[in-house]
Amino acid sequence: MSCSICGAGNHDARNCPNTSRCSVCGGIGHNAQTCPEARRCSICNGRDHDARNCPVKNKR
């Protein structure tokens, strides 16, 4: 059997060491804090700020 999470063949999903899937991009092998996409604003896709600091969101 191969792991449905990371695709490795030496364990299954319940025993996967990579269960922490990135909540930002859904990728494996990193988490949201180290995600290369994390710096990108999910609201306007700007790269110089994150969603919490998005000027689009703050604009009413």
Ligand SMILES: [Zn+2]
């Ligand atoms: Zn795995």
Ligand SMILES: [Zn+2]
């Ligand atoms: Zn990610």
Ligand SMILES: [Zn+2]
């Ligand atoms: Zn933004």
